[in-house]
Every structure is written in C-alpha cells, then in structure tokens.
Amino acid sequence: MAQETIAVIGGTGDLGYGLALRWAKAGETVIIGSRDPAKAQEAATHLKTALANATVSGLANADAAAQASIVVLAVPFAAQAAILKNIKGAMKDAILVDTTVPLATSVGGKPTRMLGVWEGSAGEAARDLVPGIQVVSAFHNVSAEVLQDLSSTPDCDVFVSGDDAAAKERVSALVKLIPGLRPLDAGPLEMARITESITALLISLNRRYKVHHSGIRITGLAE
Ligand SMILES: NC(=O)c1ccc[n+]([C@@H]2O[C@H](COP(=O)([O-])OP(=O)(O)OC[C@H]3O[C@@H](n4cnc5c(N)ncnc54)[C@H](OP(=O)(O)O)[C@@H]3O)[C@@H](O)[C@H]2O)c1
Numbered sequence: 001m002a003q004e005t006i007a008v009i010g011g012t013g014d015l016g017y018g019l020a021l022r023w024a025k026a027g028e029t030v031i032i033g034s035r036d037p038a039k040a041q042e043a044a045t046h047l048k049t050a051l052a053n054a055t056v057s058g059l060a061n062a063d064a065a066a067q068a069s070i071v072v073l074a075v076p077f078a079a080q081a082a083i084l085k086n087i088k089g090a091m092k093d094a095i096l097v098d099t100t101v102p103l104a105t106s107v108g109g110k111p112t113r114m115l116g117v118w119e120g121s122a123g124e125a126a127r128d129l130v131p132g133i134q135v136v137s138a139f140h141n142v143s144a145e146v147l148q149d150l151s152s153t154p155d156c157d158v159f160v161s162g163d164d165a166a167a168k169e170r171v172s173a174l175v176k177l178i179p180g181l182r183p184l185d186a187g188p189l190e191m192a193r194i195t196e197s198i199t200a201l202l203i204s205l206n207r208r209y210k211v212h213h214s215g216i217r218i219t220g221l222a223e
Helices: 014-025 037-050 061-066 077-087 122-129 144-148 165-176 189-209
Strands: 005-009 029-034 055-060 070-073 095-098 135-137 156-162 181-187
Touching (some): 005 014, 037 055, 055 061, 070 165, 095 122, 122 135, 122 189, 156 165, 165 181, 181 189
Parallel strands (some): 005 029, 005 070, 070 095
C-alpha cells in the first residue's frame, strides 16, 4: 500500500490515541491533532515513550489535517460539526474517516441509545459538512481500550462504508495494518446508519457481561 500520513483529530482521546498508537506501531506517519497544540505534543511524546521508533508529532487540529493524506475524526458527536468546520478548509485532497457514534450521551442520555441524526447518520452528517471531500465511515465498533493496550490483540471486524470504492480501499488498507481487525466493505455511506448503532449494542453487551472490549464478527464471508 502507499504510505499514508494519518492525522488523527482528537488523537488525545480514547479511540484516537489507540488508533494513533497502532498505526505508529505499523510504521505509518501519524500526526495527533488536538484543539490545544500543547496537548497534542504531549500525547505525541507519550506515544514515543511507548514506541521509540514511532514517526509521530502533535499539532493543532487544522495544522494536522493540512499535512495528512488521511484525516481520521475521533471526537464526540457533540463536537463533530464544530471540529469539521475548523479543519475543512485546511484539508488538501485527503480522505476523511469518520468514527463518530451519535450516542445519546452527547445530550446527557444513555450510552446504549442512539440520537436521531437528520442526515441519517453521523457519517452522512460529516459528508454534508465537508462538501467535496470523500468521507468513509469506519472503526465504530472497535474497543479503544484494547487498541491502547499493545499487549492485547483486537478481535473485531471493521465495517467500512462510503460512496467511493478507491477511498474505501485505502481505509481498508489502514484497518489491515492493525492485527486482529478485518475490514469489510459495508456498502455506501448510508450504511453508517446501521454500523454506528452497533456500538450502542456492544456497550449494552459490555455492561451485561462486565467487559470493556466486546466486538463484532460477521460469519459466512469468503476471505
Ligand atoms: N472510546 C471508544 O471505545 C470508541 C469506539 C468506537 C468509536 N468511538 C467514537 O469515537 C469518537 C471519539 O470517542 P472517544 O471515546 O475517543 O472520545 P473522547 O476520548 O471523549 O474524546 C476524544 C477527543 O475529542 C476532542 N474533543 C473535541 N471537542 C470536544 C468536546 N467538545 N468535548 C470533549 N472532547 C472534545 C478531545 O481532544 P482535545 O481536547 O485534544 O481537542 C478529546 O480528547 C466518538 O464519537 C465515539 O463515539 C469511540
């Protein structure tokens, strides 16, 4: 695969840091984005203490997005629109990977409930917020906790939804860089309506089975 420069917007947070760590481990160039550049640099320094050979830096979100070939958005749903408005002008021919799950926690509700999103899903809302940029929806069902623990191997399929086959292939290649994750082409971006809501189901299962890392596997597909 072509070497990508991956900006993780919200890479100081649970999912974003876990993805940054895994891609840095795979040898990719990673830029951690934050609303606060000092916080981003701190996270990059922390990552380098875990992986001395990592190619990682920390920048303000828009500066990170400006340098990337793939921009991964890993922020709470409540922050999605504001952050996309902040970075969209800086993105240059990059693919946007939206990981946002519109959980009801964004408005003080339960983490096992989804919010209704006018556009149909957070992924489709992202597409409307960044016209002209290819949006791929992925990584909603992966446990951040497992990603952050390099002694653990994730066990999860990653549904990749989007309207451009080439963009989905590039994102699927990033999924394959993380051992234990399998990318599955879930179809057009509107399938994010379903894949995002699986997260609420997994959170419910985590609670009932007292774990933090349930995932999802689809059977019956040819490899
Ligand atoms: N955690 C998981 O296991 C998991 C799994 C799959 C999908 N997701 C989805 O991935 C996204 C990120 O989840 P997360 O658990 O990583 O979130 P998080 O740790 O709560 O936040 C991620 C980052 O978002 C940034 N941010 C920007 N605006 C914010 C605001 N108004 N309030 C709070 N933080 C803000 C913060 O970075 P700065 O302060 O540095 O700007 C923060 O470090 C969510 O949409 C979530 O549903 C999470």
